[in-house]
Amino acid sequence: MKRSSTPSRPGRPLRPTRPVAAAVTVLTAGALVFGASACGGRATTHHKPGTSHEQAGGSVGRLLAADDGSGNRLRQVDAEGAPAVTVAVRPDSEDGWNVHLSVRNFRFTPDSVGGAALPGRGHARLFLDGHPLARVYGSWFHLPASLVRAAGGGTGLTARLYADDHTAWAVNSTPVQATASLSAPSAPEESRSATPRPDTTLEIVVSHGKVSPDPGRTEIEKGRTVELRVRSDRADTLHVHGYDKEARLPAGKTVTLTFTADRSGLFEAETHESDLLLTQLVVR
C-alpha cells in the first residue's frame, strides 16, 4: 500500500530538523552577502546579459533629459557617423512576418547588454504602434502572429536602436529608428500553398446540447494534420482523446485546435463539461 499519490494530509508541513535548519540559514545568508557584492556594483560588460537596467552608463555622446516614450533616456550623438537603421518586413509563409533590420555604423552586441554604452553598439527594439514587442540582437527577426495579437494588434512596426545601457541612440533629439507597416499576414494563397496547411478541417458547432453536423467518423491518413474548428454556445473544454489535446472553448467563440495525427487508431473528440461526442477520427 505504498502509494505516493494518495493525498497527503494538509496542515502538517515538513519541518527540517534543527541542524539542517541552521545550515540552511547560514547558506542563505552567505548567498545573500555574496550575491550583493556580485550584483550591487556597477554594471560591467561582463554582466549577465539583460540583468541590469541601470541607465546611462558610459560617456558616449550626450544624455538627454527626454526619453523614448517608454522610459529609456535618449543618448544624442553627432549626425556624422551616427548609427542608422532601415527596416523591411515581409509576410512569412507559415506564420507572421520576417523582419529585416539593415544597420549602418552599428553592431549588435548581445554579449554586453546591460553594460556601459559604447559608440555604435547595442541592440534594437521593435514596437508595434508604440507597444513594445521584442528586443532584437541581430538583423533578422521572425515576428510571430501570436506576438502581434498579444500586443493588441496594429500595423505600424518601429525598429529603434539602443545602446548596451538601454539608452536610445538619438540624433538631433530624435531617436534613431525606422518604421515599416505590417501587411496582412494572409498573403496570396499561392505563396501559402507550400506550407503544411491542415489536410482535414472539421467545423463543428455545439448549441443547446446538440452537435452539428451529427457526430461521424473522419478517415485521416496517418501523419496528416487535422484542424478542428469548434464553436460552443456554452463555455466548455474540447478534448481529443489519445492525443490528449485540450482547448478551452469560450462561449460563442470559434476555437481552432490543430494537431498532427501521428498515431493510428480510433480517437474521439469531445467536450468535457457537456460530455458530448463531437466526432471520431479514424487514423490509419
Add this chain to the structure above:
Amino acid sequence: MSVLAHGIGAQHDLPLSPFYAFAGAFAALFVSFLALGLLWSASRFRGDRAGRPLPSALQRLADARPTRIALRALGLAAALYVTLNLLLGPDDPDRNPGPGAVYVLLWVGLVPASLLLGPVWRLLNPLRTVHLLGCRALGRDPAAGRPFPVRLGLWPAAAGLLAFTWLELVAPDPASATALLLFLSLHTAVHLAGAARHGAGWFDRADAFEVYSGLLARLSPLGRRPADRRLVLRSPFNGLDATPQPPGLVATVCVMLGSTAYDGFSDSPSWITTVQTSPLGRTTAATLGLLGAVALVAALYALCTGAVRLISGQLSHPLTAFAHSLVPIALGYLVAHYFTLFVTEGPRTVMVASGTDNPAPPEPLLGPGGVATLQVAAIVLGHVLGVIAAHDRSVRLFPPGRAVAGQLPLLVLMITYTIGGLSLLIA
C-alpha cells in the same frame, strides 16, 4: 459514457476494413457447412471423464493448503488495496489504479486467466475468503446453509453480470470512485448475505465473476476430473461438453454476448448521436440499448431452439442443451473487443499502481493489421469451436437420421451471431 467506454481507455481499435470482415465471414460460412458434411456422426466428446492427469507432484502443489491460503490472501490483499485506493486516492482514473484494476485487470484479465488456469476466481474471490473467515470466527461450517433453490440456477449470476456490464458500459461515470464503491459495496452486501443464508455454495451459482470465470474456464486445457478429483489436461471440447446446464445458463451466455455486442455498437457515431439526443436522457437510452442487445441475442436463441424443437420433436430442454456451444462464440467476441484494452490499459494500471501518475500507455503490441487479424481470427475461431461443440451435442441427442437437420437452426444462429459480431467490428 463514450468518454470512458469500458470505464477507461482513450483509444479504440480501428474499425475493421471490409476485407478482413468478408474474409472472416466467408471462413465462418465455409467451416460451418464443411462441418455438416465432414464431421463425425457419433458423439466423440466425453466431457468430464476425459483428460490426461497431471503429475501428482503438481497436483499436490496446486491443492496444498499453503497454496490455497496464499491465493486467498492475495485476493483479499488485492481487494483491500483497490478499495483503499478508491476510498482515499484521487478520483481520477489516470492517477488511481482502482478503476483499472476492476475494469481491466479483474474483468478483462479474468478471460485469459480462466482460459489458461481454469476457474481462478473461485480461489481468489475475496468475498469467499471473508465468508470463510467469518464462519471460522463464529465456529460455523462454511458450507452449511439452506439449500440453494434449484430453480434459480445461474439467474442471480446473470443478473449480476448484467448489473456489472451496465455499470461498465452505461452508467454515467463508470470510472468514478463513487460509482465503483457503490457497486462494490452493494455486490459485497448481497453476496455476503447470500452466502450467510445458503453457505459457500452460493458463490458457485450467484457470484457473477465466479460464474463468468467458470464458464470461460470450460475452454481451459486445465481441468479437474470430478470422478477422482485429479487435475487433468484435456481438450477444451471435453471441458465445454461437461458444462453443467442449470437454469439460467442461457441467460448468462446471452448477457455475455449481448453486453459485448452492445459495447461494440455503442462506439458507433450513430448510436452515440441517438444517445446524446435522446429525449429519454442518456442513461435511460443507453440502458435500453444494452437491454435491447441482450434481448435480441436471447430472442434469436429462443427462435433457434424453437426451430430445433419443431424439427426434432422430442428434446425436453433444447434451450439449455446447446447453450454451452455459445461460450466459445462469446469468448471470440470478448477477445476481439478487449484485447487492445487489456494489453494497453493493463500495464498502464500496473504503472499507476506503482506510483506513476498518468503514465503514457505502452506502445501497442500489434499494429492495426495485426489487431484486425486477431479480431477476425478470434471471432471465426470461436465460431468454429461453437459449431463443433454443437455438432457433437446434436449427434448425441438426435437420432442419426435427424442429426444434420437438427443442428441446422443452430448453425444458422451461429452464422448470424458471427456475422453480427464481425459487422459490429466494422461499425
